Amino acid sequence: xxxxxxxxFGPRGLSALENxxxxxxxxxxxxxxxxxxxxxxxxxxxxxxxxxxxxxxxxVNISERALKELExxxxxxIYNMKIPSFPSYTEWLPNKDKNLKNTEADRFPPRKxxxxxxxxxxxxxxxxxEKNKFVTVxxxxxxxxxFHNNNLVLKDLYGNSFTFDExxxxxxxxxxxxxxxxxxxxxxxxxxxxxFPEPYPLDDIxxxxxxxxxxxxxxxxxxxxxxxxxxxxxxEKEGVFKIENKTNFESRFIKSDSVPKQIIPYSxxxxxxxPKPLNAKLDSVFKIxxxxxxxxxxxxxxxxxxxxxxxxxxxxxxxxAKISAEIFINLENNILSKELSKEEVDKIIISWLSDxxxxxxxxxxxxxxxxxxxxSFVKMACGxxxxxxxxxxxxxxxxxxxxxxxxxxxxxxxEEIIASVIELDEQMKRYSYGPPVESMQQLLSLLKxxxxxxxYCNNPKITVSKxxxxxxxxxxxxxxxVIINSVLSPPKLMEVTSPIIQNLLRNDLIKPIHxxxxxxxxxxxxxxxxxxxxxIPLSVLGRLSKGxxxxxxxxxxxxxxxxxxxxTGAVNRMN
Numbered sequence: 001x002x003x004x005x006x007x008x009f010g011p012r013g014l015s016a017l018e019n020x021x022x023x024x025x026x027x028x029x030x031x032x033x034x035x036x037x038x039x040x041x042x043x044x045x046x047x048x049x050x051x052x053x054x055x056x057x058x059x060v061n062i063s064e065r066a067l068k069e070l071e072x073x074x075x076x077x078i079y080n081m082k083i084p085s086f087p088s089y090t091e092w093l094p095n096k097d098k099n100l101k102n103t104e105a106d107r108f109p110p111r112k113x114x115x116x117x118x119x120x121x122x123x124x125x126x127x128x129x130e131k132n133k134f135v136t137v138x139x140x141x142x143x144x145x146x147f148h149n150n151n152l153v154l155k156d157l158y159g160n161s162f163t164f165d166e167x168x169x170x171x172x173x174x175x176x177x178x179x180x181x182x183x184x185x186x187x188x189x190x191x192x193x194x195x196f197p198e199p200y201p202l203d204d205i206x207x208x209x210x211x212x213x214x215x216x217x218x219x220x221x222x223x224x225x226x227x228x229x230x231x232x233x234x235x236e237k238e239g240v241f242k243i244e245n246k247t248n249f250e251s252r253f254i255k256s257d258s259v260p261k262q263i264i265p266y267s268x269x270x271x272x273x274x275p276k277p278l279n280a281k282l283d284s285v286f287k288i289x290x291x292x293x294x295x296x297x298x299x300x301x302x303x304x305x306x307x308x309x310x311x312x313x314x315x316x317x318x319x320x321a322k323i324s325a326e327i328f329i330n331l332e333n334n335i336l337s338k339e340l341s342k343e344e345v346d347k348i349i350i351s352w353l354s355d356x357x358x359x360x361x362x363x364x365x366x367x368x369x370x371x372x373x374x375x376s377f378v379k380m381a382c383g384x385x386x387x388x389x390x391x392x393x394x395x396x397x398x399x400x401x402x403x404x405x406x407x408x409x410x411x412x413x414x415e416e417i418i419a420s421v422i423e424l425d426e427q428m429k430r431y432s433y434g435p436p437v438e439s440m441q442q443l444l445s446l447l448k449x450x451x452x453x454x455x456y457c458n459n460p461k462i463t464v465s466k467x468x469x470x471x472x473x474x475x476x477x478x479x480x481x482v483i484i485n486s487v488l489s490p491p492k493l494m495e496v497t498s499p500i501i502q503n504l505l506r507n508d509l510i511k512p513i514h515x516x517x518x519x520x521x522x523x524x525x526x527x528x529x530x531x532x533x534x535x536i537p538l539s540v541l542g543r544l545s546k547g548x549x550x551x552x553x554x555x556x557x558x559x560x561x562x563x564x565x566x567x568t569g570a571v572n573r574m575n
Contacts, residue, residue: 002033002574005154005164007142007500008171009039010047011558012542014122016168017135018073019567021125025078031574034134036162037126038154040141043115045122047172048201050115055202057231060114061224061435062555063106064090064097065280069556073121081132086121089114102280105249108436114555138162143499146507147536157499166537166570168525173543174498176489182220185462185469185483193468199225199486206236210482217260218471221486222267222457223430227439229486234259234446241442248278248382249438253449262453263446264471264480267487270458271356271366273430274377274391275437276398282383285331286395292323297403304411313420320400321349324393335362335386349393353424362389370454371447374440381437394431401425401432405551406561410523415514418547422517425550453478491518491546501544509536517547524569525562537573539566 004020006013017035024033037044043051060067072088090098097107129135144155145167154162178197186195194210205211217233219226235241238256243249277283288296299319302308308315325345328334345362352358356366364376379385404425411418425432446452461472469480493501493512504510510527513520520528525539541562543552551557 002031002166003036003164004033004570005036005038005152005162005167007038007154007167007169008047008542009037009044009122009137010049010170010172011045011118011555012170012172012563013037013039013047013168014045014118014125015559015563016170016541016566017129018076018125019564020570021076021078021083021129021134022074023564023567023571025076027571027575029571029574033574034136035129036164037135037137038142038156039137039139042139043119044126044137045118046115049172050111050118051201052112052115052119054112054115055206055232055236056110056112057235058111058200058202058228059108059231059436059439060111060555061108061433063108063276063436064093065100065106067556070559073125079132081128081134083125083128086124089117092117092120100280102284105278105438106276106280106283106436108438144503145500145509145538146503147509147538150537152536152538164537166539166573168539168541168566168570169500169544170541171498171500171544173488174491174496174501176492176495176497179485179487181462182483182485185464188464193480194482196482196484199229199484199488202228202232202236205229205232205484211237211260213257213259214261215481216262216264216478218456218469218480218483219263219265219486220267220483222265222270222272223486224273224433224435225486225488226265227435227443229484230263230265230443230446230452233263234442234451239451241445248378248384249441251438251441251445253442253445253451255449255451259451262478263451264453264456264478265486266457266460266471268459270370271430272370272374272377272440272443272457274394274434275381275440276434277395278382278437282381283395286327286392286399288323288327288396288399292326293400293403295319296323296400297407300404300407303413303417304408306412310413310417312417313424316404316421316424317350317353320393320397321346321353323400324349324389324396327396328387328389328392331387331392333383333386334392335388337361345389348389352390352393353427356427360389364388364390370457371444374444377434378437378440378444381434381440391431394428394434397428398432401551402556405549405557409549409551409562410521411550415517415547418550419514419516422547422550490516491543491552492516493518493544496544504538509538510540513547518544518552519548521545521548523565525566526569539570541566 067089070089073086075085076083140156143157152167237258239259240254241251243251303310325342456471463470529536546552
């Protein structure tokens, strides 16, 4: 009997299990096999990220409209056993939430709502497989893996050993070394301020005695996680955002005695995220046509398969500029004040993608006050002002990402080109991964209520005092009592501190695809091992394979083609 382990049973682990049994069913495999699921939480299918018990202030950053692409599971019949079908996310929703008008504001559910969907979907398959003895669930944390006699031997924190013919790691976000600046502050201040090294789980922040009224709380980072933390410090402290304009979510913040005195976000550049368009109608103008999608796919494939030689990420800038220029010129409410050709706009886009400080009248000025910049992007997202070229490119980029992620994963190019493409995609996330309009309106209402302080958001000078930390800008300074680090660790393999990854490295089973990226894997998710003499039966899906795979964080990617590729390979190996 073939023994398979799936280590980490969140969304990707669930998708892997489903696809494995679908593939076995389609191929009418006769080989006997058994799957052991290792998950150290009690949240099968959802894991920590989508924990159904977490606070409702932690929102999914993809609209329920876009989640129509999260397909359901077909009925599976295998060995006279029936695994029931399960609906898509949209079919699972209550009827009132299924068919929004294209002028209604997009809805962004709390993460725990997605967790409920994943949990129910997981239960519907695991329960049947456990009953028929195809699956065993073990709630423990695997801390080591080694290769012996053509098998992988897993060990948990308690010293228990488990032997398998094949292992799949789907362990998601892993801790990395604490950032040097945080360590430096703690040492120099003799721990005279409190630091949360991670923003999640938010409950640690919500329930902490260190978060009190009268304290100044700094948040390191100015992205999506920062917004979740802000809601934890306000809504979960009995503050209320009262929406005064239902059309654009403009609101007024009503504070409570439990809300901190000041919330001070900061980052290296101080640039805020740009919200996604408010609704389907406003977003539709940024969608690429079928012709543009085919062109984009063709150009990415040429480089990914080695047909065209590339120099860095210039090929991606060029094709994105070509498509974005076409869309921008055709916008009814673009910022164009004079007639420009597509070629001229194309050149402006490439210059901006190459240097975010590039200045042009078509590009939103980033040297203005931060609140003015946020208000400007909010108005664009709501259709209340002309669209700047940078905002347009960012939204077009979002619509191109699925093709990029699909076609450039496992690209046949140098590690440096892969790293440069990922770097450019990360640069564009300020636009393409933007939050809902409502989130940015909440920040503006906190600013008006003198709770949110943006005076230090652009790389403040931080010094240590006897009583804590002092943040300084050009003219002012403020004492900070607590820092919450909202900058999520990148999946840089060589800096991951979790025991299982450190042991895999120590045992020479895995290696990075690039010094700044994740584990080197093949298209079927099997690792390209550091051990050249043996074919190690270990596969990795998800965040830790970033570099081999492009686009690893989105929930839709958890149910995408990469998981199907692994399942196909796993069944081939069982044969």
